[in-house]
Amino acid sequence: MSLNWKDWITPRYSADAIVQKVAEEFEYFDDDIVVSTYHKSGTTLTQEMISCLILGPEKTKNTALLRRSPFIDFYKHLPRDPMEEARTLPRPRVLKTHLPPAFHMRHLSDRSPDVGPKNVIVIRNPKDVVVSAFHHFTGTKLFDGKPIPDKFSEYWRSAIFQPGNVSHHDIFDFNRSWWSFKDHPRVFVLFYEDIVRNKADQVRKLAKFLGVELTDELLEATLDLTSFQTMRENPNVNYSIAERAKDDWKPGSNFIRKGEIGDWKNHFTVAENEEFDRYIAERMRGCDLKFTFE
Ligand code: PPS
Numbered sequence: 001m002s003l004n005w006k007d008w009i010t011p012r013y014s015a016d017a018i019v020q021k022v023a024e025e026f027e028y029f030d031d032d033i034v035v036s037t038y039h040k041s042g043t044t045l046t047q048e049m050i051s052c053l054i055l056g057p058e059k060t061k062n063t064a065l066l067r068r069s070p071f072i073d074f075y076k077h078l079p080r081d082p083m084e085e086a087r088t089l090p091r092p093r094v095l096k097t098h099l100p101p102a103f104h105m106r107h108l109s110d111r112s113p114d115v116g117p118k119n120v121i122v123i124r125n126p127k128d129v130v131v132s133a134f135h136h137f138t139g140t141k142l143f144d145g146k147p148i149p150d151k152f153s154e155y156w157r158s159a160i161f162q163p164g165n166v167s168h169h170d171i172f173d174f175n176r177s178w179w180s181f182k183d184h185p186r187v188f189v190l191f192y193e194d195i196v197r198n199k200a201d202q203v204r205k206l207a208k209f210l211g212v213e214l215t216d217e218l219l220e221a222t223l224d225l226t227s228f229q230t231m232r233e234n235p236n237v238n239y240s241i242a243e244r245a246k247d248d249w250k251p252g253s254n255f256i257r258k259g260e261i262g263d264w265k266n267h268f269t270v271a272e273n274e275e276f277d278r279y280i281a282e283r284m285r286g287c288d289l290k291f292t293f294e
Contacts, residue, residue, distance in 0.1 A: 018074075022072055022103055023099075023103045032116075048225060048237060052218070053212045053218065070089070073097050083195075140250070179287065188209040202289065203223065
């Protein structure tokens with residue numbers, strides 16, 4: 001699976017010049033950790049887990065997420081360019097992107113075990129991703145340009161069958177292309193559903209990949225700070241209650257929304273679900289990546 005970054009459809013949150021800069025110029029260090037996900041797949045939760053392990057629970061608790069873990073391909077509505085923000089951070093840095101491996105080929109093409117940033121990928125089943133994205137995109141006032149369909153039946157078809165239409169590129173290309181790097185020594189793939197089901201196990205694996213000594217105390221603090229309830233109530237993580245961003249969210253919507261596996265069952269009709277299942281089977285043919293739907 002190879003996707004050239006120039007074929008990527010720039011999502012609405014970014015701009016062509018920004019993604020080009022990430023692909024060609026942004027300077028990474030070998031001790032960087034880059035969380036790369038298709039949107040709504042558990043990015044924030046994973047950033048929080050890594051932040052606890054690398055930056056420590058105190059800093060994680062008391063600093064706004066965007067200040068300690070910049071979203072480098074994002075450019076809208078921020079007082080500072082996130083790539084600039086990243087340049088000023090002490091190392092090791094914890095960075096976020098929503099970009100596929102094609103954007104990281106400057107370092108991924110080197111397969112030496114100690115060269116290039118460590119890449120943590122999070123994959124979530126596409127049905128729950130599309131549900132989560134629907135609530136995010138219809139719940140904020142941030143997405144200008146072409147209207148976002150406010151009926152779920154229109155939204156999911158648009159998001160899945162016309163990538164780039166509502167915002168992002170194709171979810172199958174994205175996940176298949178990262179999955180093809182799963183054995184790369186600097187790549188670690190996590191699944192959202194595994195984190196929700198057994199976070200302690202995933203934190204242990206993550207700590208091993210990151211080379212962090214995980215004491216019982218650190219594990220405990222990480223689990224506490226990344227519980228759904230704690231993250232929902234934390235204005236440093238939840239944009240819907242953060243002083244600077246809360247006005248962008250419509251009443252009743254929440255960035256840290258439900259945090260469950262299988263909310264798609266409350267959104268798709270039986271016929272829509274069958275249609276989506278057929279499409280998923282077609283798009284995942286020949287790939288051993290398996291999604292968890294329930
Ligand atoms: S984004 O906007 O792309 O960065 O969103 P992302 O962080 O990738 O995904 C958001 C979804 O993750 C859920 N979430 C959590 N689930 C379980 N536990 C914790 N602690 C947690 N924190 C965030 C969040 O609620 C979104 O999923 P939905 O299904 O909408 O609830």
